Amino acid sequence: MLPVKGDGMRGLAVFISDIRSCKSKEAEIRRINKELANIRSKFKGDKTFDGYQRKKYICKLLFIFLLGHDIDFGHMEAVNLLSSNKYTEKQIGYLFISVLISGSNSLINLIIQSLKSDLSSSNVTYKMLALQCIANIGCRDMCDTFAGDVIKFLVSGDSMESIKQCASLCLLSLIRNNPGCISMSNWAFRLIHLLNDKDLGVVTSAISLIQVLATKNPKEYRACVPIVISRLNRIVMTQMNDLQDYTYYFIPAPWLSVKLLKLLQIFNFRESPVEKNRLVEVLDHILQKNHESLKSKKVQHVFAKNAVLLEAINLIVHVDGDQLLLVRSCNILGNFLIHREINLRFLALEGLCLLATTEYSHNVVKRHQELVLSALKTEKDIAVRQRAADLLYAMCDRNNVAVIVYEMLAYLENADHSLREEMVLKIAILSEKYAVDYTWYVDTILHLIKVSGDYVSDEVWYRVVKVIINRDDVQGYAAKTVFECLQAPSCHENMVRVGGYILGEFGNLIAGDSRSSPLVQYNLLMSKYALCTLPTKQLLLSTFVKFANLFPEIKSNILQFFKSQKQCRNSNIEIQQRSVEYSKLIMDAPVDVLAVILEEMPPYVENQPSLMNKLRQKVTTTKTTSSMTSSSTTTTTTTSKYGNLYEDDLIQIGVRSEFRKNLGRLHLYYGNKSLHQFTGFRTTAQVQKQQLLNIECADDFTEPPILVVHFKYCDTSRTLFIGLPILLNKFIEGSIMDANTFFVRWNNLSRPSQEVQKIILAKYSMNDDVIKQKLSLFGLTVLDGIDPNPVNIVSAGILNTASLLIGVLVRLELNHMAQMYRLTVRAYKDGVAGTMCSLLEQQL
Incomplete structure (x- = not known):
């Protein structure tokens, strides 16, 4: 057997090899438990441990921890390694402490003493290890003890560049973990001066710290702006030989450039025309470089170049003063919309969303409308389609609203379920905001309810009712149109709600036509009543009592319905109370009193649009929960109300869920993605089939119920077993x-x-x-x-x-x-x- 040379730690290598050779999880656990028992006995019984052995066993514990197993011993042995004079032993000790020890650990005082010793050492490597450990743990005790020392290391003229870099990142960690613990108000000038350092590594580290501090207090760090612009100008205008150590695939200091551009977006340039003009020159040069031929075909070169370019465009939007730069930015991003790299297309759509909000570039962004519509329809990645929908919303105005809303409605019928609610809100907002003809608005919203009623929130149909009540010129048209929509054999419940409300207020405007006589209107709504949920039934009862006032000829029909046993003795107290009170009102109230009580709703007072608030809430929730949703082809656990339950090349199953107390309701949507019909469902699913499941939690449970889907495709049977998101x-x-x-x-x-x-x-x-x-x-x-x-x-x-x-x-x-x-x-x-x-x- 060959001897182990240097710090090879053969025992660690053998242990790792044994773990990799395990055929099952149980075998791995047995091997780990055996090793833990051996290490524990060594730590307790062997008093002749040297630093090498201690380091080897600490490494094994680290490896076991990284495999996901708990480690509840060995901490003191790691602390003992900190006093070693050998770099590798001290390094492993600091690594173990940084990963497994928190600020509340009882050993923290011993660790602080070791850190003090290493920070005062003349060995630069030991100082760097200590600073890295302080940054990794970052607890309040360390902040109180070392903050002053870290700042001195950072601003001292005697500190080496490597120490300044470590100190800068260490201070940044302490500030993030302990907000308000360190007062930096007296150090702004000294920190800004670091941006002039000759070492770009120091500048890169310092700028991360300054960005956090400047975000909290822009005025204190406003003096860094001319230095940042000058530094950025030198990088952009320099020859590559001048920054050879910081050139990445022929791009000089790209990551520092991005950080400098981000920092400048914190400050306002409206009151600084001189600085603004200097900055515009630099940004103009960055845009010009985009037209230069590529110096390398490597993707790294393209990525680095585009990273600087896209951040420069973000800064151009922030400055929002140079029309030429804004227009050129739009054209550059427009060209990226047809780039073969999907990430670049995504970023282009995101950048155009910002440019669409500026006065000078809005019309230029609209030139790319066809490409954006194509992205909405054809992109495979849902995130790119989401950005395309966002951009269409941002570029919409009175001139193109009809086209954009039409295309969004057409896409909505086959859109991913996770996108539908947000798109419904955007369509509703755009239709009202830019409507010139309100009959078009009524048609649009009713069609929206028809094609995607499950995703129409209460705020949407509330809003259409308010708009109609507030505009006399569309009330008759709305009553006629909603009456026609209600005659469809299958009518979404939200359409019934809108129809019930509108006909209750303005049904008299179409009652002169025999095809929409009072009795016909009443019978039409009654045909929907039995299948509705309780809130809709309650609304329809109010509609019927208004009919009794509007149409005396059908008052007896309505009164008979209210007095029926099914209504007066209904198990739902709200239905029962309304039926009894409305029947009493119809029978006993004088005609003139009844007319006053049941007169038309007065115009609503306009306030802050509820749809805009709903959209902001939806966007915020989507961003927050995007990292929380997990799915697979066999089972799905999701925290959102909408999403895909299952999808393959043939079928897409979407889900929408509602839960209240011990009851739930699940809407399942089966979409055929193939060119052939599915057979074997209860009915043939040619485009989309819907299913409604009512759920009751009878007792606690551990496993979600399984949905079994069976169908035939081209005479081949398929059976899917899918876990429902009922947890x-x-x-x-x-x-x-x-x-x-x-x-x-x-x-x-x-x-x-x-x-x-x-x-x-x-x-x-x-x-x-x-x-x-x-x-x-x-x-x-x-x-x-x-x-x-x-x-x-x-x-x-x-x-x-x-x-x-x-x-x-x-x-x-x-x-x-x-x-x-x-x-x-x-x-x-x-x-x-x-x-x-x-x-x-x-x-x-």
């Missing part, structure tokens, strides 16, 4: 309580069977706001200011089942440095805590 948390409603109530209930749930706790390695970004949003979407109410530790997050909810209301309490402890959570769930009923814990773990 236990869908039946949770948030619960609000104060600290005293929370902890009383928490302590009452003390049986082992009522609590489950897990240590979880974070799969997604540990942003506090995003985590709270996830808990809210999960169904829980986040309770701020409850936990004594402000870093922790607690939440509460009630699980609704048919037989029992089950309290659920959640405590989430965050360790940002280790990127880990401790999740504790307590629930009143045995077994529920485990289910909830597993579901929450998937979101973290």
Whole structure:
């Protein structure tokens, strides 16, 4: 056997090889447990450990941790490595501490002492290791202890460039982890001066720090603007030989250029014409370079060049003063719309969305309307189609609204289910905002309800009713049109709501035609009544009582309906009360009094458009939850109400869900993506088939129900087994309580069977706001200011089942440095805590 040379750590290599050779998860766990037992015995029993052995076993623990297993020992051994004079041993010690030790660990004081020793050392490498460790842990104790030293390292003229880079990034980490802990108001001038440093590595590190500080306080860092413009000008105008060490595939310092361009977007240039003119010259030169022939065919060269170009265009939009630059930017991005690289097409659409909002470039953006429409229809990536829809919305005005709305409506019939609600809102907003002829507006919204009624929120049909009530010139046309729409054999419930409301107010305007006589209108709405949900039935009852006032000839029919046993003794208290009160009103109220009570609705007072608020909320929620949605071809777990449940080359199954207390409703949409008919469904599915499932949570459950889909395609049978997105948390409603109530209930749930706790390695970004949003979407109410530790997050909810209301309490402890959570769930009923814990773990 050959001897191991240097720091090869043959034992570690053998252990890694053994793990890779394991044929199953169980075999891997057995091998790991065996190794952990060996390491534990070595740490406890062998007092002759040298630094090499300690380093080897610490490396093994790190590897086991990175495989996803918990490590609850070895921390002290890692701390002991910090005192070693060998770089590799000290490095492994710092690595273990940075990954597995948080600021609240009991060993933090010992670590701080070692850090002090290394920071005061003359060894530059040790100082860098210490600064990196401080940045990785970044706890409050380290911030209080080392912030002053880190700042001195950063601004000192004696510090080496490598130390300045580490100090800059270390200070940035401390500021992010401990907002308000460090006062930087007296250091602005010294930090800005770093941008003049000869070493571009120092400049690149410093600019990341300055950007964060300038975002919070632009006035203090306004003095950096001329320095940044000068530095950017030197990079753009320089020959590559001048920046040879920082040239990336023939592009001089591209990443620094991007950072400089981003920093300038923080400041306002309206009151600084001199700086603005200098900046315009630099931006003009960047745009000119776009027309130069490529110096390399490597994709890295293209990506770096375009990264600088696109960030420059963002800055041009921010400055918003040079018409020529804006127009040239539009033309450049327009050419990117037909680029073969999909990421570039996406970024082009995103950039054009910004340019469409500026006065000078809006009309130029409209020249690319056909390409954008083509992207909406043909792009395979849903994110690109989403940006195309955003751009159409941004470029729309009175001149092109008819074309854009028509194309969006045509696309909507086959659009991805996750896009439909937002597109419906945009179509509704554009139709009203740019409508010249309000009969066109009425036609558009009714067609919108017809083709995508499931995605028409209450705000949309509320708004069309308000517009019609406020405009006398379209009331008769609206009544006639909605009456015709209601005659369709299958009519969406939202159409019934709009029709019921409009006919109740203005049905008299079309009652002179025998084809839409009072009795015909009444019978038409009655034919829809039985199939409607309770809110729609309640609305139709109000419509009928208004009919009794408008049309005396059918009053007896309406009164008979109100007095029927099915209405007066209805199990729903609202239906029963309306029926009784309306019948009493019709029978006893004098005609003139009835006319006053049931007169037409007065015009609505215009206020802030609710549709715009709904759209902003929808866009924000989509961005927040985009990282939380996971799907596969066999089963789907999703936190959003709309989306694709399953999709392959033949079929697309979309889903829309609604849940309230222990009840739920699932709308399933089956779309045929092939050129042949499917047979074997209850009816032949040639284009799209819909299915409605009503759900009741009778008791807690662990596995989602399975949907079995069977059909024939070209005489070949296909059967799909798909997990439905019906999980236990869908039946949770948030619960609000104060600290005293929370902890009383928490302590009452003390049986082992009522609590489950897990240590979880974070799969997604540990942003506090995003985590709270996830808990809210999960169904829980986040309770701020409850936990004594402000870093922790607690939440509460009630699980609704048919037989029992089950309290659920959640405590989430965050360790940002280790990127880990401790999740504790307590629930009143045995077994529920485990289910909830597993579901929450998937979101973290």
